[in-house]
Amino acid sequence: MIAVMLSEDTALAGFTVLFRSCAVVLIACLLGSLPVQAATDSVQLDELTWTEVRDALRSGATTVIIPVGGSEQNGPHMALGKHNFRAGALAARIAAKLGNTLVAPVVAYVPEGRISPPSGHMRFPGTLSVPEDAFAAILAGASRSLKQHGFLDIVLIGDSGNYQDILKDVALRLNREWAGSTTRAHYVAAYYRAATDEFAQALRSRGLSEAQIGRHAGLADTSLMLAVDPARIRTELMRTAPGPEASSGVSGEPSQSSAALGGIGTDLIVDRTVQAIRAATANRR
Numbered sequence: 001m002i003a004v005m006l007s008e009d010t011a012l013a014g015f016t017v018l019f020r021s022c023a024v025v026l027i028a029c030l031l032g033s034l035p036v037q038a039a040t041d042s043v044q045l046d047e048l049t050w051t052e053v054r055d056a057l058r059s060g061a062t063t064v065i066i067p068v069g070g071s072e073q074n075g076p077h078m079a080l081g082k083h084n085f086r087a088g089a090l091a092a093r094i095a096a097k098l099g100n101t102l103v104a105p106v107v108a109y110v111p112e113g114r115i116s117p118p119s120g121h122m123r124f125p126g127t128l129s130v131p132e133d134a135f136a137a138i139l140a141g142a143s144r145s146l147k148q149h150g151f152l153d154i155v156l157i158g159d160s161g162n163y164q165d166i167l168k169d170v171a172l173r174l175n176r177e178w179a180g181s182t183t184r185a186h187y188v189a190a191y192y193r194a195a196t197d198e199f200a201q202a203l204r205s206r207g208l209s210e211a212q213i214g215r216h217a218g219l220a221d222t223s224l225m226l227a228v229d230p231a232r233i234r235t236e237l238m239r240t241a242p243g244p245e246a247s248s249g250v251s252g253e254p255s256q257s258s259a260a261l262g263g264i265g266t267d268l269i270v271d272r273t274v275q276a277i278r279a280a281t282a283n284r285r
Contacts, residue, residue, distance in 0.1 A: 043095040045104050056102060057150045063101040063281060064151045066142055067091035068158040068167065070110040073124030074225075075217035075250035077237035080126045082225055084108045087159040089228045090191075093270045094157075098277060102151075104142060110163050111135055120162075124249050132166060139170045147183045153281045154183065157191040157273060164192055190276035191269055195224065198272065199265035206261075214252010217242075220265065222254040227262025 040052050045064070048056070069084030079085070088106045095101035112129035113120025121127040143154045154174075156167045171187035178184065199220055203213050212219045225232055238257060242250035 043092055043101065043103050045102050048102075053102070053149070059100075061100040061102055062150065062152040063095075063098065063155065063277070064104055064146050064153070065091045065095055065101060065155045065157060066104045066107065066139065066146075068107045068110060068139075068156065068160070068163065070112060070160045070162075071108055071126065071128040072112050072121040072160070073127050073249045074221070075237075075242060075248055075254070077234045077240075077242075077250075077254060078217055078222060078225055079232040081108070082221070082232065083159040085229050085232055086224060087157070090159075090266060090269055090273075091157065093266075094273050094277070097270060097274050101277075104146065107135075107138060107142070109135065109138070110160065111166070112162065121249070132163075135163065136166055136170050139167070140174060143170070143174055143185055147178065147181075152183050153277075154185045155277055155280075156185065156187045159192070159195065161192060161196070164189065184280075186277065186280040188273055188276045188280065190272040194269045194272040195265065196220075198268050199224070202264050202268065203261065208256075212253045212256060214250070214254075216245075216252070217250040217254060218252010219254055219257045219261070220252065222257035223259070223262035224265045225262065226257055226259040227266045230259060233257075 040048070042048060045053065067087035067090075069081070069087040071080050071084065072082075073080065074082045084106050088103070091103045091106075095103050109128060109130045111132045112127050113122040115122055115129055122129050139156065143156075146154050156171055158164055158167050168187040168189070171185040174185040200210075200213050203220060204210075208219060214220060222233060222238060238254045241253070241255070242248040245251050
């Protein structure tokens with residue numbers, strides 16, 4: 001009797017294992033048969049396949065944005081990649097609002113001051129700096145690549161002030177080089193102007209002082225980052241009064257920063273940049 005019961009139990013256990021195995025295989029087959037969602041609705045060049053880029057161009061997506069960021073100190077409370085995160089996210093919003101526009105990878109290596117002995121932001125660990133001619137060559141090479149693939153309007157926007165003149169110069173040189181073609185490079189100053197002068201004016205109109213707004217990593221800068229990606233802010237340090245700029249890297253008072261204030265700035269940046277790109281591309285045609 002005991003032997004019979006053991007045999008029945010063994011058989012039942014074997015059946016259970018077999019059933020579970022079949023169920024796993026069936027689920028895997030069903031999942032494998034489901035269509036995979038393609039990234040064709042993305043505006044990010046890096047997220048597309050080459051055939052998707054080809055098809056986008058054929059469908060009229062002949063404008064491309066090259067966003068420029070930079071890795072630099074932003075005080076104890078804000079991540080080094082502030083400019084990279086903002087430039088990428090805002091370029092995507094700009095492209096979506098424009099339509100028929102893609103976004104190239106963010107250029108993260110930019111001039112940030114003398115390396116040795118260090119100057120500017122290079123005095124703080126984590127900042128990365130490259131020579132101006134190397135930076136200009138990267139921009140020109142990326143732009144020429146995009147022209148080769150069929151893009152007609154190549155837009156340069158920058159999230160930091162230290163290379164704006166270089167962006168302008170690269171666009172001018174490329175347009176001289178491309179004088180006989182239908183492709184144009186556009187340096188769009190409206191992006192940085194909205195992020196700085198216009199946003200600061202909007203903050204002043206709400207009663208905030210120049211001392212609070214600051215020039216670097218203060219209320220304006222920090223609020224923009226909170227609106228784009230709050231995970232990049234160390235809120236407990238944001239609320240702590242920064243030391244002198246020379247030792248903290250902070251100009252301004254970030255303690256009252258908020259995503260709501262930052263949203264005013266990001267909306268300004270997107271709207272002004274879209275207007276400027278539309279005007280520039282209309283003039284080309």
